[in-house]
Amino acid sequence: MRAKVLPAEIAEDFKTSPEHVRVSIAAAMTLGLKPGNFFRNATCDCVNLLENYPAGCYANCTYCGLARERPGLAQDNTFIRVGWPVFPTDLVAEAVGSQEDRVGRVCVAMVQDKRAYPDLLDITRRIRRKSDVPISALVTATLLDEEKLLRIRDAGADIVGIGLDAASEEVFFRTRGRGARGPHSWSQHWEIARAARRIFGPMRVNCHVMVGLGETDRNLVDLFYRLKSEEISAYLFSFNPEPGTAMADVPRAPITRWRRVQLTKYLIEQRDLPREAVEFDEAGMLKHVRAPRALIDACVEEGVAFMTNGCPDRNGKMACNRPFGSYRPGEEFRDYPFVPTEEDQPIIRQQLGVKDLGG
Amino acid sequence: MARIEGYDFPDDLWYHPPEHLWLHPERAGDEWLITVGVDAVGQDALGEVVYVQLMDAGRVVARGEAVGSLEAEKMVRPVLAPLSGTLSEVNGALMAAPRLLNLHPYDQGWIFRMRARDWEGEREELLHGEERVRAWISAELQAMKERR
Numbered sequence: 024m025r026a027k028v029l030p031a032e033i034a035e036d037f038k039t040s041p042e043h044v045r046v047s048i049a050a051a052m053t054l055g056l057k058p059g060n061f062f063r064n065a066t067c068d069c070v071n072l073l074e075n076y077p078a079g080c081y082a083n084c085t086y087c088g089l090a091r092e093r094p095g096l097a098q099d100n101t102f103i104r105v106g107w108p109v110f111p112t113d114l115v116a117e118a119v120g121s122q123e124d125r126v127g128r129v130c131v132a133m134v135q136d137k138r139a140y141p142d143l144l145d146i147t148r149r150i151r152r153k154s155d156v157p158i159s160a161l162v163t164a165t166l167l168d169e170e171k172l173l174r175i176r177d178a179g180a181d182i183v184g185i186g187l188d189a190a191s192e193e194v195f196f197r198t199r200g201r202g203a204r205g206p207h208s209w210s211q212h213w214e215i216a217r218a219a220r221r222i223f224g225p226m227r228v229n230c231h232v233m234v235g236l237g238e239t240d241r242n243l244v245d246l247f248y249r250l251k252s253e254e255i256s257a258y259l260f261s262f263n264p265e266p267g268t269a270m271a272d273v274p275r276a277p278i279t280r281w282r283r284v285q286l287t288k289y290l291i292e293q294r295d296l297p298r299e300a301v302e303f304d305e306a307g308m309l310k311h312v313r314a315p316r317a318l319i320d321a322c323v324e325e326g327v328a329f330m331t332n333g334c335p336d337r338n339g340k341m342a343c344n345r346p347f348g349s350y351r352p353g354e355e356f357r358d359y360p361f362v363p364t365e366e367d368q369p370i371i372r373q374q375l376g377v378k379d380l381g382g
Numbered sequence: 383m384a385r386i387e388g389y390d391f392p393d394d395l396w397y398h399p400p401e402h403l404w405l406h407p408e409r410a411g412d413e414w415l416i417t418v419g420v421d422a423v424g425q426d427a428l429g430e431v432v433y434v435q436l437m438d439a440g441r442v443v444a445r446g447e448a449v450g451s452l453e454a455e456k457m458v459r460p461v462l463a464p465l466s467g468t469l470s471e472v473n474g475a476l477m478a479a480p481r482l483l484n485l486h487p488y489d490q491g492w493i494f495r496m497r498a499r500d501w502e503g504e505r506e507e508l509l510h511g512e513e514r515v516r517a518w519i520s521a522e523l524q525a526m527k528e529r530r
Contacts, residue, residue: 048429048430048455048456049455049456052429052456057429057430058426058427058429059426059427059428059429059430059454059455059456059457060427060428060429060456060457061456061457062456062457062458065456106430106455346456347455347456351432351433351453351458352453352454352455352456352457352458353433353451353453353458
């Protein structure tokens with residue numbers, strides 16, 4: 024008798040979490056689950072996992088490839104513009120355990136689904152059983168409370184990430200909340216961020232913040248100061264329109280804006296740039312950053328300001344570098360997944376428009 | 383057909399080791415028409431191809447000149463002409479469906495065709511024949527394992 028073979032797209036419907044997880048292409052390549060190499064010999068030091076359900080995600084964020092109202096089947100769609108192949112969770116856990124020298128961290132990301140929270144615990148425990156590698160939980164704040172955060176910690180996660188994404192309440196409402204026919208609320212996200220900060224400790228909670236969702240630079244700068252004062256990390260992402268989503272036709276932030284936001288964030292967080300040193304125009308966009316030219320030059324030479332923001336490995340070195348996560352390898356770099364080289368520095372300098380920046 | 387650690391290398395093709403290209407020569411009157419693609423190891427190293435960009439047919443190119451680029455999810459590389467000549471055709475089906483390069487590297491995934499200026503002279507730089515191909519690919523795969 025011939026075995027019935029399910030078409031791939033139907034078969035993937037049944038490969039749900041917690042038995043299966045989606046793995047970022049970069050992580051799948053690193054673990055040897057998918058072929059391929061990285062442009063400029065970049066490495067991927069964090070294994071990013073995503074829960075998988077037939078509907079994708081019941082939230083409806085206007086920029087997200089997993090949005091409920093995005094046309095097409097969830098399994099055919101991309102997330103952050105690339106495919107996320109599905110693998111058995113235990114296979115991934117084995118691969119992580121056997122390659123601990125190459126894996127700096129694992130990140131388990133929730134979606135909006137009633138199964139998402141218990142499955143996050145289950146997946147986290149499966150990874151922990153096979154490996155001591157640090158684990159981040161990238162949580163859906165809407166589904167959580169303080170008690171659940173404690174259980175996430177007890178399951179083995181040492182860092183919590185929260186996809187705040189929007190830099191202001193108004194942008195949040197329009198892109199993620201009721202304005203987008205989505206379930207998320209700004210206040211709930213902050214409540215969970217602060218609860219997580221209490222439970223996990225200073226700089227062990229991070230909020231993802233996207234540049235390009237319609238916020239002003241003033242919104243971003245205000246948020247950087249606010250997060251710093253609460254000892255919560257800000258991880259910057261460059262919005263990149265995902266085909267088929269409600270924001271598919273919205274252009275990305277110009278590269279000069281992106282570089283200046285990266286630099287300003289770095290100066291605020293690492294060099295204690297005072298608030299009055301940042302000047303905005305009438306539209307709330309960065310006009311001048313009154314920092315010594317020598318300091319800006321030093322930042323360009325050091326390069327860290329222009330790298331990906333991400334969770335660290337067990338030695339404190341940034342692990343979650345998401346190579347080519349928010350731009351194609353053939354395009355100009357947005358966040359560098361490695362320390363920019365000497366050849367990159369003149370490009371960064373030009374993109375920053377250093378001469379005009381200081382005012 | 384040579385099968386080396388799971389990778390196929392058809393015997394009738396010529397190979398350009400530095401760029402992992404295959405070439406299929408055909409006599410067309412007084413000229414040699416060469417079909418060019420990426421070999422099995424080359425496509426595997428690239429990863430899943432998502433964009434293919436190529437110059438228009440009719441362009442005269444020198445050996446080593448870029449005629450386009452292949453972009454995978456995490457990698458981009460130029461497509462260099464393995465011979466001097468004139469681009470006679472680019473694979474429109476591949477540009478529309480780049481994954482053909484991964485799925486069918488030796489047939490539907492061909493990249494371009496060119497009329498070679500000096501096939502007999504320039505083919506000296508290429509590899510042909512199972513023994514030579516096997517030696518090259520085995521060494522290449524060994525080096526890749528050591529780099530990992």
